[in-house]
Amino acid sequence: MGNSPSMALDMITTLDQLAELLDRRPCxxxxxxxxxxxxxxxxxxxxxLTGAELPGLSANPLAVEPWWGSRSTVLWVARRLHDYSHLKRARAHGxxxxxxxxxxxxxxxDNEPLVARPVAVALIDKQVLDQAESLLKHDANGEWGPLGREGG
Structure with missing residues (x-):
């Protein structure tokens, strides 16, 4: 994988930083x-389920979809992080x-993109997840939650 871990990766510490990165590098x-x-x-x-090896790393897209219109990129990245926040509990500890x-x-x-020849770009600090949760509590529909939600 590109960007050896011994190389210093940028640490994203705010939703604004992540949105700016996505504005510069949309894919x-x-x-x-x-x-x-x-x-x-x-x-x-x-x-x-089957143990079948997949041809890349399972990931989730950050690209802003056209239907998002003129809504803020900050709200988009908050939604994307929140949508998959259940993975921090569902996957291995840490x-x-x-x-x-x-x-x-x-x-x-699960219809998620598989990414081959991955290049690490940045780490996302926990405080960004906290910011996303806070923003969405204010701006989201009350019936909306992460994709891993329990119940019917």
């Missing part, structure tokens, strides 16, 4: 794992979000 993804170093020796994911770029080579079993 980024967010991945939830221990960190880029943990994925370096195994730059592909596996299907949790999973955290980080930003990467690479070639989308397919879709995983």
């Amino acid at each position: 980024l993804f967010v991945r939830w794992s221990a960190d880029p170093e943990a994925d370096q020796s195994r730059p592909h994911s596996a299907d949790g 999973a955290r979000p980080w930003v990467l770029e690479g070639e989308e080579v397919g879709r995983g079993p």
Whole structure:
């Protein structure tokens, strides 16, 4: 994987920083794992049900969709982080979000992009997740929550 973990990666500490990064580089993804170093020796994911090796790392797109219109990029990235915030609990202890770029080579079993030749771009600090949660409490529909929500 590009950007060896021994290289210093930028640390995103605010939603504004993440939005600015996305405005400059619109084809980024967010991945939830221990960190880029943990994925370096195994730059592909596996299907949790069958064990099948996937052709890239499972990630989630950060690209702003056209239907978002003129809404703020800050609100978009808050939504994207919130949508997948359940992964910090569902995956191995210590999973955290980080930003990467690479070639989308397919879709995983949950229809998530699979990213080959990943290059780590930045780490996302926990305080960004807290900011996203706070912003969405103020701006979101009350019935909306992360994709991993329980119940019917």
